Amino acid sequence: MDIAGALSVDHLKFLADGFKVTLFIAFISIILSFIIGILLGTLRFAKIPFLSKVVAVIVETIRNMPLLLIIFFTFFALPEIGVKLSPTAAAISALTLFESAMLAEIVRSGLNSIDKGQIEAARSSGLTYIQTLRIVVMPQALRRMVPPIVSQFISLLKDTSLCVVIALPEFMHNAQIVYAQNVNYVIPIFVVVALMYFIVNYCLSLIARRLESKQA
Amino acid sequence: MIDFSILIDNLDTYLEGFKNTILASIIALIGSFIIGVIVAVMRISPIKPLNWIGSVYVEFIRNIPLLIITFFFYIGLPSIGVTLTGFVAGTIALAIYTASFIAEAIRAGIQAVPKGQMEAARSSGLTYLQAMWTIILPQAIKIVIPPIGNQFINLVKNSAILGMVAGLDLMYFGDLVSSHTFVTFDVYIFVALFYLVLTIPLSLGVGYLEKRLARSH
Numbered sequence: 001m002d003i004a005g006a007l008s009v010d011h012l013k014f015l016a017d018g019f020k021v022t023l024f025i026a027f028i029s030i031i032l033s034f035i036i037g038i039l040l041g042t043l044r045f046a047k048i049p050f051l052s053k054v055v056a057v058i059v060e061t062i063r064n065m066p067l068l069l070i071i072f073f074t075f076f077a078l079p080e081i082g083v084k085l086s087p088t089a090a091a092i093s094a095l096t097l098f099e100s101a102m103l104a105e106i107v108r109s110g111l112n113s114i115d116k117g118q119i120e121a122a123r124s125s126g127l128t129y130i131q132t133l134r135i136v137v138m139p140q141a142l143r144r145m146v147p148p149i150v151s152q153f154i155s156l157l158k159d160t161s162l163c164v165v166i167a168l169p170e171f172m173h174n175a176q177i178v179y180a181q182n183v184n185y186v187i188p189i190f191v192v193v194a195l196m197y198f199i200v201n202y203c204l205s206l207i208a209r210r211l212e213s214k215q216a
Numbered sequence: 217m218i219d220f221s222i223l224i225d226n227l228d229t230y231l232e233g234f235k236n237t238i239l240a241s242i243i244a245l246i247g248s249f250i251i252g253v254i255v256a257v258m259r260i261s262p263i264k265p266l267n268w269i270g271s272v273y274v275e276f277i278r279n280i281p282l283l284i285i286t287f288f289f290y291i292g293l294p295s296i297g298v299t300l301t302g303f304v305a306g307t308i309a310l311a312i313y314t315a316s317f318i319a320e321a322i323r324a325g326i327q328a329v330p331k332g333q334m335e336a337a338r339s340s341g342l343t344y345l346q347a348m349w350t351i352i353l354p355q356a357i358k359i360v361i362p363p364i365g366n367q368f369i370n371l372v373k374n375s376a377i378l379g380m381v382a383g384l385d386l387m388y389f390g391d392l393v394s395s396h397t398f399v400t401f402d403v404y405i406f407v408a409l410f411y412l413v414l415t416i417p418l419s420l421g422v423g424y425l426e427k428r429l430a431r432s433h
Contacts, residue, residue, distance in 0.1 A: 001296075060416070060419065061412065063419075064369070064373070064411070064412055064415035064416050064419055065373065065408055065411055065412065065415070066373040066374070066375075066376035066387070066411060067373070067376075068376040068377065068379065068380070068387060069376055069387065069404065069407060069408055069411065072387075072404060073404050073408075076394075076400045076404075077400040077401040077403075077404050077405075078401075080399070080400050080401040081401060154279065158279075158280065158281040158282070159281070161281035161283045161284065162281075162283060162377075164283070164380075165380065172281070172283060172284070179291075183295045184295070186291055186292050186295040187292050187295060187296065190284060190287065190288050190292050193284055194276075194280045194284050194288075197279065197280045197281060197284070198276055198279045198280050201278075201279035201280070202275060202279050205275075205278075205279065
């Protein structure tokens with residue numbers, strides 16, 4: 001093992017560049033999948049004839065597939081039917097697609113956890129169904145959803161590492177370039193990469209735990 | 217639109233991958249369950265150092281990507297002289313990673329049983345182990361089965377990671393088929409179908425168990 005060589009200033013700068021890409025991709029995907037997840041989850045909850053069924057089938061299909069397959073598919077298979085995406089666009093689309101389906105389930109069970117009496121009471125006070133969802137149900141459900149949503153974001157951040165398969169210049173990809181130079185760099189680089197992920201994700205999980213205990 | 221001849225011509229290759237995906241998932245499930253139980257017991261045990269080791273394991277492993285653990289076994293260990301095949305490295309990594317989630321599920325399950333039950337059992341003359349085995353665990357298992365089922369579904373999906381270390385699973389053989397037929401889209405649609413054949417029935421099963429066990433409470 002060559003710890004000093006592996007962790008030279010140039011290497012660390014290069015790794016930091018990769019980490020920035022990881023955070024950027026994760027951030028964009030989090031925002032997009034949050035919006036789409038709420039939309040899909042609500043549509044499934046609202047039991048609109050036909051539409052809710054279609055959403056359910058789509059969500060269940062995506063949720064039950066490996067993310068790696070979806071990433072692979074968006075980058076390598078879509079060009080075959082004429083959709084060519086850059087690694088960045090493919091990574092963001094694949095992560096957003098998968099995480100939206102996961103979040104849709106969290107949103108649906110959050111909405112389901114609200115007492116049905118509340119909807120009935122709101123409807124009898126003259127609110128429309130949309131108003132009821134927006135003003136009465138959603139704010140309460142969102143508060144309950146926060147901890148599982150944060151854990152889902154943690155797994156999203158971890159999952160960005162799978163984008164090495166499409167040569168996205170993110171953290172794992174840059175780490176591979178560094179340790180490929182010298183076999184003695186492998187273990188030190190792995191330790192640094194694991195620690196970086198750990199620090200960021202552990203902080204997020206502490207936030208999730210605080211929010212959880214505040215609710216209780 | 218989708219060319220079924222690809223599936224028929226390469227059925228043996230697909231099935232070989234399918235078999236290995238199932239095999240890796242089952243071995244990793246058993247492994248992660250054993251590690252998970254040990255870590256959960258460490259986390260609830262009154263002995264401080266054990267407690268500490270259990271917590272570090274869970275917090276560290278949960279918060280790093282599975283890919284790093286897999287690469288550690290496949291690329292990291294050979295750099296210090298231990299060589300593993302992709303299948304073995306991937307399966308070990310899956311077991312270690314999933315164990316951290318299973319340990320948390322088991323710990324939460326045991327702690328969800330009211331403390332009074334243990335106290336009552338102990339005052340009726342049962343030893344700690346007897347009370348744990350006959351009173352606490354049967355109740356905890358009911359709480360723990362659905363989350364462990366969900367972890368198993370995740371494990372099956374995560375097993376695609378074997379494809380990245382030449383682990384002879386569905387992803388790996390899908391790659392192989394696409395590289396000699398020069399078709400990607402259809403080949404991966406079939407790979408996806410094979411995964412769904414495994415995960416959809418599992419999801420439905422876990423959903424059913426969740427409802428039944430919730431009713432029996």
